[in-house]
Amino acid sequence: MGQFTSLSDAISDLVYDGAAVALEGFTHLIPFAAGHEVIRQSKKELTLIRLTPDVIYDQMIGMGCARKLVFSWGGNPGVGSLHRLRDAVENAHPGPLEIEEHSHAGMAARYSAGASGLPFGVLRGYLGTDLEERTNVARIECPFTGESLSAVPAINPDVTVIHAQQADRKGNIGIWGITGVQREIALAARAVLVTVEEIVDDLQPRGPNFAVLPAWTVDAVAHVPRGSHPSYSMGYTTRDNPFYTMWDVISRDRSLFDDWMKEYILSRDFDGYLAALDDGSILEMASNG
């Protein structure tokens, strides 16, 4: 049953060194505040799972939280590279990073299998690509038609963290808009933490594709308004595209990245981060650098 808790207590209770964790959200509703807290608590040796690592995993990889990355598209959306991810893969900085990569369809099938309690997912995919020999995929024959298909192993994270728009007072979670893979990866996980924009008496969707995660599928709920910044929460916040552009400058340079993380993540809580965002100071290092 979803217990209301603080974000720092939830991360401390649920995320441990060496855990396989998925902080999901497909461009929308990315749980950035939770990622920051993982960094502040210096979690190490994590296996990080996400379709799109995005800036959230670029920050965690650059800060040395990760041992392995499981993913399907590792760019800064609309901007270019994730430079901390590239530095880890190309130069083993700040340490070696094992990677296991798939396609989006393959990762989605893996999450769905995990949510279904099945050992693998099936899809028409990977055929003829070089991914076939580089990643965790096997060809199987359909027992009914004989068709050759791809099997991909289920993913069941130790912890899934997602950000949603609403929780009601019982801890039921309301989520809408681009819901990506969050239902699947929440139901696949051994423990689930949800950060939310708002706690309400009754869930009230303000957009398409409304879904509910019942309270009894969730372990912890933390009230973290704007917790998806610089991504967005439909109905509450908009995507901060200039931040994503700024990240290209900050993340390109190791020492600038270290300074930025120290100033805006390590030495403040999330309210402090939002204050730096609101007074514009969070962009200063990029323009001075």
Add this chain to the structure above:
Amino acid sequence: MGEPAYTTDEIMSIVASRQLRDGQVCFVGIGLPSEAANLARLSSAPDVVLIYESGTIGTKPDVLPLSIGDGELAEQAELVVGVPEVFAYWLQAGRVDVGFLSAAQIDRFGNLNSTVIGSYEKPGVRLPGAGGAPEIASSAGEVIVMLRHTKRSFVEEVDFVTSVGFGRDGGGREGHLGSGPSIVITDLAVLEPDPKTRELTVTGLHPGVDVDTVRDSTGWNLAVADDLVITEPPTGEELAILRGLKERTAAAHAAQA
């Protein structure tokens, strides 16, 4: 009246947009394909159905999304579904007529690389990776590819086959639902697979571009069709719609702080 002036990127987007027919269902990659697909929707193919991998189906964005998950795509969509569903029920099941892709590298058989430049173990450049592309390339009825024409992008052999065109040996499409790349639009030319050999062959040149320039920008010994077509230059209306779209987009992205 003289023809309006345009850039090589503009003619690439406009020629690519002309490939989409009204009513087709198109699975759109981000970047150049998104620009061309939305230009088609705003000009020659108003009823084209655009699907993005974020699960936004039948979306009609007023500005181009910076990412495939921008709120604009969800707000303007006929329906929004999850990522497992968009790939399984909509793409893999054969409901997509056209896939619209770009890549870092392409080879003579239309295979696409968006994974690494150099070796996989020790990459020179680590690219973002597959995303939705492999299954779009496999299962869409046909694939339109657009990318800028350089020797670095048009290579004898791609460093990594992320998405299959006709395979490394041009052997074909066995096991794939769709028929593969039907056309490649660049900033210089139009290429189509030879019906027999499946090798990409220049079938059209943009105005003012000569064959030698295209050959010099290609990393293999490029086949050229006998009956080359010269691309119709962009019309004033096409340019106005494209530029309006890009101006609205730039203003919207700068303002979202």
